[in-house]
Amino acid sequence: MSMKLSALAEKLGLEYTGADREISGVNTLEKAGPDDLSFLVNPKYLPQLEITKAGCVLTSGSYAEKVPCALVSANVYMDLARVVDVFARPQGCLTGIHELAFIHPDAQVDPSATVHPFAFVGAGAVIGAETVLFAGVYVGEETVIGSKCILYPNCVVMGGLTVGDRVILQPGAVLGGDGYGYAQTPLGHMKIPQIGTVSIEDDVEVGSNTAIDRAALDVTRVRRGTKIDNLVQVGHNVDIGENCLIIGQTGIGGSTVIGNGVVLAGQTGVPDNVKIGDGAMVAAQSGILSDVEPGSRMAGSPAINAKDYFRAVGVCTPKLPELFKRVKKLEKELAALLAAGGASDE
The missing domain is CATH 3.40.1390.10 (MurE/MurF, N-terminal domain)
Structure with missing residues (x-):
């Protein structure tokens, strides 16, 4: 155009x-x-x-x-x-519900929605106005998808989930797979049933091949306006606040609570059961070990205050080879002094 x-x-x-x-x-x-x-x-x-x-x-x-x-x-x-x-040229070349899509008789699909071939909409599911389901999308039973959403090819939204309005799920995103929960027994690892749900609020985007696990109990939640990159793992019962940026290959352990406006840069690792305060920013490849105060700037693994980390890495680390040489030289000089002192005592 x-x-x-x-x-x-x-x-x-x-x-x-x-x-x-x-x-x-x-x-x-x-x-x-x-x-x-x-x-x-x-x-x-x-x-x-x-x-x-x-x-x-x-x-x-x-x-x-x-x-x-x-x-x-x-x-x-x-x-x-x-x-x-x-x-921008919009993706997709179809409108309406294609005859090769499977829509369960008990599902409700708004007449203005578009459902591409080989999409599946389960019993009791609800698809809102102007929402688009591309080929290969799976929407499980009793799941509610809001209006003006886009679910790109091969997205999976398991049963019993809630997705708000204007949500974008990039190709291959998986919502509501079982959380990673096992009990260790003498007979091996016993699977703990994951019977909670997932709630995705309005204006969230989830990147390709990102997985957001179903809660063991209660709900895994991603709040309004948050944008999640590709290849991110969100564990069960995680609560991510509003307008966060979660960058590629980040992993978030179960039951962690992330405040509003948080930025987790690529490959950040977050363990189970920690709290990250509002407005915190964590640098790429950082490893969080404990709670993070609101507004903090963290870097490194284990993560520390970002200024301290970059001072150590940017100022001190390049000097380590020269420092090593100086230490070796001092060791030799000290050894010589000690040897000379021992000889004079004799």
């Missing part, structure tokens, strides 16, 4: 400078062409601003005069998301 810059600016409520022109896509400063809109978010890319071939650049007012045509924004990153949404 393409549209006039003036129409795009009006749609987004933004001002533009320079001549009106046709915009057909979005690309980087380096790769954009005359029909593309590009963007400047980070000042380190200013050199590219001088050589870009983009027809228009989305940027803040302070940089708008540096290009012949600019779409002026007070929040470039946010408005970039809005621009891309305008030009």
Whole structure:
């Protein structure tokens, strides 16, 4: 698709400078062409601003005069998301309920929903208005899916779960598989039945191949606005607060409570039964061992205060080879002094 810059600016409520022109896509400063809109978010890319071939650049007012045509924004990153949404091509080529989908007679599927071939909707399940189920999606019995959700191919939402409105489940996400619970007995590991549920609130996104386990009892909960990346493990009875960012390959142990606005960077490890306070941020590959205070900045494994960690790693660690040499030299000098002292005593 393409549209006039003036129409795009009006749609987004933004001002533009320079001549009106046709915009057909979005690309980087380096790769954009005359029909593309590009963007400047980070000042380190200013050199590219001088050589870009983009027809228009989305940027803040302070940089708008540096290009012949600019779409002026007070929040470039946010408005970039809005621009891309305008030009994004929606996935899927079907509407309505395909004849090759299985819908249980006791299920309720809103007439405005789309269900692709080979999706399965179990007994008593409810699918809300304008929700899309792609091929291979499994929705278990008595599960409720809200309105305007997108469940991409091969998502699994087991029985008895609740999913709010505008939730996105990326391909292969699994909600409501059994939590990891076993009793150790003389006869081996006895499985503990997991009879709780999972609740996903409004505007949550769950990445590809992420697993959110069913609670042993009660509920595993992901609260409003939280975004979970690919390949994340959320254990049983975990409670994740609102507007959190959980980055890829993070593992969260059972019954952990995570506050609002928490950021867990990639490969963070969180054990069972800890509390992470509101607004805490944990650096990549960190290993949490105990409760984290609200607003904390943590790094390392085991995780400590981030400033202390980066001071130790960034300042002290590079000096270790030289320090080792100095210690070895001092050891030799000390040994020589001791030997000389022993000889003089004789």
